[in-house]
Amino acid sequence: xxxxxxxxxxxxxxxxxxxxxxxxxxxxxxxxxxxxxxxxxxxxxxxxxxxxxxxxxxxxxxxxxxxxxxxxxxxxxxxxxxxxxxxxxxxxxxxxxxxxxxxxxxxxxxxxxxxxxxxxxxxxxxxxxxxxxxxxxxxxxxxxxxxxxxxxxxxxxxxxxxxxxxxxxxxxxxxxxxxxxxxxxxxxxxxxxxxxxxxxxxxxxxxxxxxxxxxxxxxxxxxxxxxxxxxxxxxxxxxxxxxxxxxxxxxxxxxxxxxxxxxxxxxxxxxxxxxxxxxxxxxxxxxxxxxxxxxxxxxxxxxxxxxxxxxxxxxxxxxxxxxxxxxxxxxxxxxxxxxxxxxxxxxxxxxxxxxxxxxxxxxxxxxxxxxxxxxxxxxxxxxxxxxxxxxxxxxxxxxxxxxxxxxxxxxxxxxxxxxxxxxxxxxxxxxxxxxxxx
Amino acid sequence: xxxxxxxxxxxxxxxxxxxxxxxxxxxxxxxxxxxxxxxxxxxxxxxxxxxxxxxxxxxxxxxxxxxxxxxxxxxxxxxxxxxxxxxxxxxxxxxxxxxxxxxxxxxxxxxxxxxxxxxxxxxxxxxxxxxxxxxxxxxxxxxxxxxxxxxxxxxxxxxxxxxxxxxxxxxxxxxxxxxxxxxxxxxxxxxxxxxxxxx
Numbered sequence: 001x002x003x004x005x006x007x008x009x010x011x012x013x014x015x016x017x018x019x020x021x022x023x024x025x026x027x028x029x030x031x032x033x034x035x036x037x038x039x040x041x042x043x044x045x046x047x048x049x050x051x052x053x054x055x056x057x058x059x060x061x062x063x064x065x066x067x068x069x070x071x072x073x074x075x076x077x078x079x080x081x082x083x084x085x086x087x088x089x090x091x092x093x094x095x096x097x098x099x100x101x102x103x104x105x106x107x108x109x110x111x112x113x114x115x116x117x118x119x120x121x122x123x124x125x126x127x128x129x130x131x132x133x134x135x136x137x138x139x140x141x142x143x144x145x146x147x148x149x150x151x152x153x154x155x156x157x158x159x160x161x162x163x164x165x166x167x168x169x170x171x172x173x174x175x176x177x178x179x180x181x182x183x184x185x186x187x188x189x190x191x192x193x194x195x196x197x198x199x200x201x202x203x204x205x206x207x208x209x210x211x212x213x214x215x216x217x218x219x220x221x222x223x224x225x226x227x228x229x230x231x232x233x234x235x236x237x238x239x240x241x242x243x244x245x246x247x248x249x250x251x252x253x254x255x256x257x258x259x260x261x262x263x264x265x266x267x268x269x270x271x272x273x274x275x276x277x278x279x280x281x282x283x284x285x286x287x288x289x290x291x292x293x294x295x296x297x298x299x300x301x302x303x304x305x306x307x308x309x310x311x312x313x314x315x316x317x318x319x320x321x322x323x324x325x326x327x328x329x330x331x332x333x334x335x336x337x338x339x340x341x342x343x344x345x346x347x348x349x350x351x352x353x354x355x356x357x358x359x360x361x362x363x364x365x366x367x368x369x370x371x372x373x374x375x376x377x378x379x380x381x382x383x384x385x386x387x388x389x390x391x392x393x394x395x396x397x398x399x400x401x402x403x404x405x406x407x408x409x410x411x412x413x414x415x416x417x418x419x420x421x422x423x424x425x426x427x428x429x430x431x432x433x434x435x436x437x438x
Numbered sequence: 439x440x441x442x443x444x445x446x447x448x449x450x451x452x453x454x455x456x457x458x459x460x461x462x463x464x465x466x467x468x469x470x471x472x473x474x475x476x477x478x479x480x481x482x483x484x485x486x487x488x489x490x491x492x493x494x495x496x497x498x499x500x501x502x503x504x505x506x507x508x509x510x511x512x513x514x515x516x517x518x519x520x521x522x523x524x525x526x527x528x529x530x531x532x533x534x535x536x537x538x539x540x541x542x543x544x545x546x547x548x549x550x551x552x553x554x555x556x557x558x559x560x561x562x563x564x565x566x567x568x569x570x571x572x573x574x575x576x577x578x579x580x581x582x583x584x585x586x587x588x589x590x591x592x593x594x595x596x597x598x599x600x601x602x603x604x605x606x607x608x609x610x611x612x613x614x615x616x617x618x619x620x621x622x623x624x625x626x627x628x629x630x631x632x633x634x635x636x637x
Contacts, residue, residue, distance in 0.1 A: 250600060257603040264610055275575060278582035281606060285589050288613040295620035296490060300482035302627050 455615045457497045458490075462619070465489030488512060494616045502608045503601075507592020 238248070258277055262268045268280045469485045492512055495505035569577075587593035587602060590609055596602040 253600050254603060257600065257607060261603065261607055261610070264607065264614075273575070275578040275582055278579065278586060281610070282582060282585050282589060285586070285606070285610060285613070288610065288617055289589070291617045292490065292613065292620065293487065295617065295624055296487035297483045298624050299486050299620065299627065300479055302624065303482075 454497055454612070455619055458493050458612075458615060459619050459623075461493035461496055462490050465493055490616055490620065494612050498608065498612055502605055503596065504591045504593070504605050504609045505612075507590075507595075511591060 238244070258274065261281055262271075262277060265280055265284045268277060268284075271277050271280055466486065466489050469489055491508050495508040498505040583599065583602065586606060587596060590596070590602070590605055593602065593605065596605060
């Protein structure tokens with residue numbers, strides 16, 4: 001997306017550089033816009049459309065008839081046009097200009113996908129013949145031609161710089177066109193009122209519309225992805241489909257019960273692992289059952305007749321005695337794991353985000369101040385410090401101090417935040433970056 | 439649901455004990471009335487245990503599966519008339535159809551668990567493959583779960599692990615209470631006999 005914006009920002013510059021030929025190009029663009037108004041669904045960036053447009057547009061342009069038909073002929077039409085110009089008009093200055101133009105424009109034709117540039121080049125070449133016809137023998141033609149050639153060179157340089165950017169943008173925009181037909185329709189509608197600036201505006205509009213549509217789609221995706229089990233949180237790397245969520249909830253339930261059982265069964269505190277705990281539980285249940293058996297036998301042996309005539313007495317005397325020792329108060333110390341994890345996780349995360357942002361936005365002075373105060377800061381702000389360090393690197397005088405500071409903070413981070421394992425790793429990465437930069 | 443049950447389990451231990459003792463005494467009195475005091479040692483032991491189990495189950499009847507299984511087991515044992523009278527006496531106003539419909543195996547848990555343990559050893563000896571520790575741990579857990587199922591009354595019908603562990607929780611707690619009460623009773627009856635002896 002950034003690249004698209006860059007290209008759209010580069011386009012007005014190239015346009016402003018060619019202010020000499022504005023009128024003619026305006027006319028051409030108006031015709032082009034009419035053409036596009038007739039074919040609104042045609043892809044804007046496919047150079048074939050433009051060339052076809054030119055071939056259809058040549059008829060009302062009597063001055064540059066031959067040239068323009070040559071242009072319409074194909075991708076190599078510009079070179080032929082230059083050759084034709086050279087042959088028809090044997091003016092030396094003009095010849096130079098034309099040859100330069102041909103040289104300049106030929107590589108430009110090479111990439112047909114960058115439709116706007118190709119169109120501008122074509123318009124430039126096609127705009128030549130009227131001027132040549134108006135002042136064929138006059139000497140005024142040469143400066144304009146030179147100007148044109150220089151402008152062409154400049155634009156070619158810019159085109160070279162854009163060369164890498166534009167195909168990607170085109171690819172992205174093709175995808176976008178596939179995605180959203182509405183943006184294409186908007187594009188066609190706004191094409192009716194096209195001038196030079198409107199091209200850029202169109203690009204931006206389209207991009208903004210595509211962005212908004214993308215955002216909308218993202219939002220809808222997020223809304224769709226809202227899970228059924230809200231109380232179950234999927235940590236990093238865990239599956240989020242409903243089955244695994246349910247399974248996870250079940251496992252959590254089981255582990256909860258297991259903890260309670262652990263507190264209930266004596267001698268089960270130090271055992272970790274489900275199998276061992278189950279062993280303990282089984283043993284305990286067996287022992288309890290055997291105890292019941294044994295006690296019943298004992299009672300049967302003690303009392304030859306089953307008359308326990310101590311009902312009332314029992315409830316009054318024995319139970320106060322055995323009640324306090326009977327059951328230890330069982331504390332359910334179940335830690336709400338996900339919440340705790342999040343609480344542990346969030347400050348660092350937020351700090352890292354803010355640190356990154358501030359590292360990008362702040363001028364280096366602020367960064368320096370923060371790095372000086374870094375050792376006193378919280379260990380959670382190590383991200384912030386490291387990002388600032390990355391930014392300050394060009395200052396060579398402070399480098400040693402920064403290195404020391406960074407080491408200090410890094411050690412601090414390592415020593416204090418042992419609970420959060422990913423932090424040292426990022427710190428390491430930052431450190432390696434620092435060394436690479438040095 | 440789980441929190442409620444856990445809280446209830448935690449809070450009602452002493453209440454449960456008192457209830458259990460009351461019911462047990464009631465059942466023992468019924469036994470004595472029915473058998474007319476001329477019982478052998480084994481009969482007495484059986485009666486005591488049965489009444490204790492039933493009393494324990496009846497204190498937990500509406501809540502848990504194991505108690506229902508205990509009652510159903512007692513109802514489906516050989517000397518029907520006596521047991522059913524005892525059940526009716528102890529459990530009292532319990533929906534009979536619901537309780538008696540739950541059929542459960544009548545064999546005792548201990549024998550079965552030993553048999554499974556033996557079988558496990560045999561399987562281990564025979565299958566000497568190299569298995570990953572994950573699979574091994576899962577297998578161990580499965581075996582132990584099966585044993586625990588066999589130990590719990592009515593555990594055969596518990597398919598879910600969560601239910602099984604909940605039932606085990608409840609059962610352990612009630613067994614604990616039972617053992618406590620019985621121990622208290624034994625300790626209370628012993629000094630009497632001892633004092634009788636000494637005097």
